[in-house]
Structures are given as C-alpha cells and as structure tokens.
Amino acid sequence: MKAIIISGSRNPAGQTAQAAQAVEAGLTRQSVECETIYLPVHQIERCRQCDDNGWGLCRREGACIIEDDFAGIVDQLRAADVAVFANPVYYGDLSESLRAFTDRLRRICTQPAGRVGIEKKPAIGVCVAGGGGGGAPECCASLTKVLRTCGFDIVDMIPVRRQNLAAKLPQLDMTGQWLADKPTSD
C-alpha cells in the first residue's frame, strides 16, 4: 500500500510537517510506503482560466495545458492508495501553494478522464494554525469543499492549532494507523 502526503508548507521541520510526520508514523507502522511532496518548492502556476469562457482543455480532456510540475504530482497522487493533505493555515484558509494545486486539480476532475485514480480515493486533511492559532476550522471547511469537488472520499479532516499541536500528535499518529487499516468511509 502507498500513501502520498501533499504539504502546503515548505518547511520540513515546521509545525505542519510535525503533524504530517505523525500521520506518516502511523501509516509506516502498518507498512504503508509514504512519499511527501512539499508543494512550495515545486513549480505550480495558478490556473490560466483558458478560453474566452474560462473553460479550457481541462473540461474537455481532463488535463491541464500548463507544462509545469502539476501533471507529475497528479500522477504520483493517482498511484497512491490514500492521500494526506497537510496545510499551514494562512489567513484562516489554504496556503497559496495548496490552493494553486487544488484549484487546478478540481478543474481536471470536472472530466471523468481527469478523475481517474482520484475519485473515491480515501483522503484526510490536516490544517495547522501555527501562529495565533485561529482559522483551522475554517481552513478545514475550505479544504473539505475543494477535495469533495475533486471526488475524494474524505475520511477525516483535522484542525490543529499551535496550542494543541503536542496534544494532537498521538491522535494524528493513530489516524495514520487507522487510515492504513480501514481507509474507506463504507
């Protein structure tokens, strides 16, 4: 079994990374092979809103016209059995890198061809408010909305704040273990 962890943070030693690594520890204990993608270090343009009407190749073919790192990461996502989205809370919402990625992902998922390997894939989200600590629940709502539009089977969505990160690490670890054991919402 394979898991992909897609992080909106660029810091492999930051709070979002600590939360993601706790999920990874639970997955790894169950012999799940994990791969982490730090989106900010990749080249991912924002959607160009192609064509006069704003619908582009993505709607017709389920693929994006932009030649950057997006397609390769989507291939890795498709190849994984479960997905973990880890996001640092910015302004009570998604980080810019995760927003750019999910904005384009939901576009290609408009088309059945684009949803291949994504539809019904078990996914969890973790949103870490590492500053004042506010905005994680609102960020979870944003992440839930976009992942649902893409077609994921969202099996958990976990808000974390700086003040409860240490307390939540064991829960995140157990969630990873659970995700390996019982990944569907059935």
Ligand SMILES: Cc1cc2nc3c(=O)[nH]c(=O)nc-3n(C[C@H](O)[C@H](O)[C@H](O)COP(=O)(O)O)c2cc1C
């Ligand atoms: C542009 C920006 C906006 C932020 N907005 C919030 C916020 O709304 N609430 C909060 O608790 N922390 C906020 N933070 C702090 C981040 O959530 C915190 O830096 C992050 O969780 C930890 O980053 P890391 O996991 O990449 O180390 C913000 C940080 C930045 C850079």
